[in-house]
Amino acid sequence: xxxxxxxxxxxxxxxxxxxxxxxxxxxxxxxxxxxxxxxxxxxxxxxxxxxxxxxxxxxxxxxxxxxxxxxxxxxxxxxxxxxxxxxxxxxxxxxxxxxxxxxxxxxxxxxxxxxxxxxxxxxxxxxxxxxxxxxxxxxxxxxxxxxxxxxxxxxxxxxxxxxxxxxxxxxxxxxxxxxxxxxxxxxxxxxxxxxxxxxxxxxxxxxxxxxxxxxx
Amino acid sequence: xxxxxxxxxxxxxxxxxxxxxxxxxxxxxxxxxxxxxxxxxxxxxxxxxxxxxxxxxxxxxxxxxxxxxxxxxxxxxxxxxxxxxxxxxxxxxxxxxxxxxxxxxxxxxxxxxxxxxxxxxxxxxxxxxxxxxxxxxxxxxxxxxxxxxxxxxxxxxxxxxxxxxxxxxxxxxxxxxxxxxxxxxxxxxxxxxxxxxxxxxxxxxxxxxxxxxxxx
DNA sequence: TGTTGATGTTACCGGCAGTAACCCGCGGGG
DNA sequence: CCCCGCGGGTTACTGCCGGTAACATCAACA
Numbered sequence: 001x002x003x004x005x006x007x008x009x010x011x012x013x014x015x016x017x018x019x020x021x022x023x024x025x026x027x028x029x030x031x032x033x034x035x036x037x038x039x040x041x042x043x044x045x046x047x048x049x050x051x052x053x054x055x056x057x058x059x060x061x062x063x064x065x066x067x068x069x070x071x072x073x074x075x076x077x078x079x080x081x082x083x084x085x086x087x088x089x090x091x092x093x094x095x096x097x098x099x100x101x102x103x104x105x106x107x108x109x110x111x112x113x114x115x116x117x118x119x120x121x122x123x124x125x126x127x128x129x130x131x132x133x134x135x136x137x138x139x140x141x142x143x144x145x146x147x148x149x150x151x152x153x154x155x156x157x158x159x160x161x162x163x164x165x166x167x168x169x170x171x172x173x174x175x176x177x178x179x180x181x182x183x184x185x186x187x188x189x190x191x192x193x194x195x196x197x198x199x200x201x202x203x204x205x206x207x208x209x210x211x212x213x214x215x216x
Numbered sequence: 217x218x219x220x221x222x223x224x225x226x227x228x229x230x231x232x233x234x235x236x237x238x239x240x241x242x243x244x245x246x247x248x249x250x251x252x253x254x255x256x257x258x259x260x261x262x263x264x265x266x267x268x269x270x271x272x273x274x275x276x277x278x279x280x281x282x283x284x285x286x287x288x289x290x291x292x293x294x295x296x297x298x299x300x301x302x303x304x305x306x307x308x309x310x311x312x313x314x315x316x317x318x319x320x321x322x323x324x325x326x327x328x329x330x331x332x333x334x335x336x337x338x339x340x341x342x343x344x345x346x347x348x349x350x351x352x353x354x355x356x357x358x359x360x361x362x363x364x365x366x367x368x369x370x371x372x373x374x375x376x377x378x379x380x381x382x383x384x385x386x387x388x389x390x391x392x393x394x395x396x397x398x399x400x401x402x403x404x405x406x407x408x409x410x411x412x413x414x415x416x417x418x419x420x421x422x423x424x425x426x427x428x429x430x431x432x
Numbered sequence: 433t434g435t436t437g438a439t440g441t442t443a444c445c446g447g448c449a450g451t452a453a454c455c456c457g458c459g460g461g462g
Numbered sequence: 463c464c465c466c467g468c469g470g471g472t473t474a475c476t477g478c479c480g481g482t483a484a485c486a487t488c489a490a491c492a
Contacts, residue, residue: 038479049441051482060480089432090421138392152432154424161403165411166420168396169389176354176388177381187377195381202418204382205306208370216305216368254448265472267451276449 019056019066022046026067027110035113039063065136068114072137075103076144083148090197097174097193104178105189111182115175138175142168170200235272235282238262242283243326251329255279281352284330288353291319292360299364306413313409317394321405324398331391354391358384386416 025046029037039060043050057063082096104111114137146167149155155162173196181192209215241262245253255276259266273279298312320327330353362383365371371378389412397408425431 039481040479048439050480051442052440054481055439092432093420139396142392142396149420149432152426153420154426161407162411162414164396164402165393165408166415169393169412169415172392172395173385173389175392176358177385179388180355180358180380180384186380191377192381195378196385198378199382199385199416200418201421202416204309204365204369205417210368210370216308216365255450256448264470266449267473268471270450271470 022048022053022056023066023070026063027070030067030113031107031109034109064113068137071110071114072140075100075137076140078103079141079144083145090201093200094193094197097196098189100174101178101181101189101192104182108182115179138168138171142171145171173199238264238269238272239282239286242279243286246283246329247323247325250325280329284353287326287330288356291316291353292356294319295357295360299361306417309416310409310413313390313412314405316390317397317405317408320394320398327398331395354384354387357391358387361387389415 022042026037026042029042029045033041039050039053042063043053046053053063057066078099079096082099083092085092085095087095143164144167146164149166150160150163153159153163177192177196181187181189238258242253242258245258245261249257255266255269258279259269262269269279273282294315295312298315299308301308301311303311359380360383362380365382366376366379369375369379393408393412397403397405
């Protein structure tokens with residue numbers, strides 16, 4: 001076995017490499033079978049059997065979380081790049097939205113997996129800790145955006161909290177609209193981006209009522 | 217053969233009543249056990265056994281959908297009321313947001329169930345029909361809001377499509393922010409409502425940059 | 433050589449969704 | 463009066479999944 005080329009207790013990154021291989025196999029299966037990929041299928045794809053997966057990731061939620069972290073990191077890098085590009089604010093928002101939509105458009109299976117992960121863990125708690133149930137991806141995106149907004153935009157007193165509200169709100173808007181758009185494809189990506197940006201730019205407040213209808 | 221409207225056993229609508237009883241039992245179980253409620257548990261709560269549930273609802277997704285429709289209808293009624301109240305536009309938006317948040321605050325278990333229902337069905341299709349995976353509740357809310365906006369607000373040419381984009385976007389914003397808020401409770405409900413409304417009213421566009429930081 | 437520890441396997445458990453096959457009371461026709 | 467069909471109900475099963483215990487293999491080291 002070509003391994004252990006250097007003496008001592010196994011080379012430093014062997015475990016890490018193995019882990020990455022497993023994650024890539026899991027990725028392939030999830031990409032092929034959707035979120036209902038079974039541990040057996042993932043293990044088979046990786047050329048091993050279930051207990052090894054469990055030794056590496058604890059349980060299914062652990063594997064899913066590891067997968068999610070990978071993809072979320074990648075997506076966050078893209079989004080940060082768009083958010084940091086030198087341009088005026090509206091252009092940044094547009095290109096960030098477009099980056100997100102392009103990502104989910106390119107790999108809808110991955111996206112779907114990220115949005116509906118494990119759901120359970122134990123969490124048999126009372127009504128407490130109702131949180132953290134949904135996709136952690138959305139939370140991370142929301143917090144990240146909140147941080148960017150909070151440290152760059154002057155929102156006056158209480159701005160930190162307002163930034164968090166906006167961060168999660170904007171991310172949710174992006175997500176839901178993207179989800180719907182990905183399913184129905186009612187328009188080009190650019191149209192969706194423009195529409196959402198208009199919404200964020202307050203066009204709902206300034207638009208007039210229609211002559212017909214009860215008004216709004 | 218219809219029926220035997222006399223004689224105690226079956227009267228017109230008996231099936232409907234039975235169905236409602238079953239749904240109420242299912243509701244109780246879901247409220248108690250969360251989204252992982254099993255068909256066995258639901259059947260036991262209803263005082264019957266599994267196959268009857270399957271005769272009534274086909275499969276678990278069918279039961280879940282029936283439950284979801286009930287709650288979604290109820291929630292939609294509340295929201296429509298808030299949306300139709302006579303007041304200026306901003307007040308309507310605020311009271312609609314507040315109604316939604318009050319609902320999820322009052323019954324977080326029901327809310328969680330509605331947001332993460334079945335996930336599977338068969339749907340082993342290719343990349344097609346990627347849609348309708350997530351909670352149908354969000355889709356319904358989005359379409360409903362799109363309709364209200366589209367028929368009341370003058371959005372110029374292409375307004376129908378823009379209204380749909382906004383409908384789904386606003387609903388997603390409301391949902392994600394509510395989800396986060398419900399989990400962390402970082403502020404009072406009214407603060408969240410105000411923050412989101414500010415966002416929709418374009419405050420992101422008009423806010424200035426902070427002196428420190430790279431600007432936005 | 434024998435021990436130890438990592439690595440991998442088989443074989444199993446409990447629980448779930450979903451189904452097949454049986455069961456029982458009741459009304460109607462001979 | 464008896465039997466027959468039929469709708470509502472149950473028991474008992476299949477197949478799959480997540481998760482685990484116990485066993486097997488092999489390298490390195492004393």
